[in-house]
Amino acid sequence: MQPLHWFVLALAVLVIALVIRGLRIVQQAEVVIIERLGKYHTTLTSGINIIWPFFDKPRKIVWRFLVPGAGGETSTYVLREMDRIDLRETVYDFPRQNVITADNVLIEINALLYFQITDPIKAVYEINNLPDAIEKLTQTSLRNIIGELTLDQTLTSRDTINQKLRILLDEATDKWGVRINRVELQDIMPPPDIRIAMEKQMRAERDRRAVILEAEGQKRAVILQAEGKREAQIAEAEGSKQSEILRADGEAAAIQRVANAEAEAIRAITKAVGEGGADPTKYLIALKYLETLKQIAGNTTNKVVFLPFEATGVLSSLGGIKELLQEKV
């Protein structure tokens, strides 16, 4: 009975081991590749699965995990082998790398890579160390594409870069059963001197715009001022013209009236003098002469009294006066 007892115990241990190793629950969106004696046998999908641990073994795949750095250090990637193959989209963040653009600027880019295993069998059997392969391939492809673009294009054409990259990478990763969905450039860092130059350019551009705007404003202001002046001058000229005309009209009317009055007076004098038989012209001249003299003499400010040079003229006019005053016999 003793040997049988040991045999049963051994059998129990065997069954325990079989159960522990043979039952596999695979989660949704994961698969396990099973090899039977080193040859591909089957792919376990989600749910409960039984394998025969004596000759079935899961094939492992190298996978990358982000390990957060201790004490605020940057997190690092660690490669691990695992037998579960994750079919979900995965993000890799690769370290900064230097890339030279078409216009020979050395820029630092930081890219994110989104990929997904579409065919787990190929991903296991067609490529060794898949994460590294994907990363290196993406980096070199990115170099290629950015090498064809200028710095300005690189900064603005993310979509173009993405599309080109995807087509390029699709061809390469097809046989690995991996699809690279998206490559996102996180940040593009131009070298410091280029950045300073870019800032200068921006500042200059803004300054230019400010100066232009100011000049425009001044131009408008000057034009407006000139227009205002013009209007004012025109109005003033109009006003003075009007007033001159009016004044002239007034003066003309006054002169007219004075002349009329004088004519009237002359007529009356003529009449009066003519009745006496004397020459009215001479009388008038004499009258004017005397008036003028009075004016000259009455100018008190002058120390000098002007007298006509021709005494004879004076006398002759006096003679005229005398003649005027002579009684006609």
Add this chain to the structure above:
Amino acid sequence: MEDWLLWLLVGIVLNILEIFFPGFIPACFGFGCFAAAIAAALDFDLTVQIAVFTATTFIVFLSIRPVFLKVLSRNTHTVATNTERLVGMIGLTLEEVSGLQGQVKLEGEIWSSRSDDGRRLPPGTRVRVLRVEGNKLIVTANGVHPSLN
């Protein structure tokens, strides 16, 4: 302590363990322990008890998958994810898809594709995904689909 009580206790402990470590491995042994407890209650000796435990565990191990698929999966929906989900979907060709290459837009993403029978499908054709090979969609021209007009 009685043998059957001990088996029962171990079985219960194993089933408790199952709650914390899912995977149905401890539960298998738990059922084995319950069977052995019955054997012990019927006054069989230890060898027979262990044999019963082993046999029951093995039977449970073998029958668990079919039972699961039949009974437990009856009211769980099978949800296709990842590439399986794409099969049967309708996409739109962006450029001519031939038996070798082409681009198809599916769910807002552009996929490299090829037609399954080598037919050339002009741009703007609605296509149905048959399967995914590598990272290429294998598509076929979609007939009249009720949800699309």
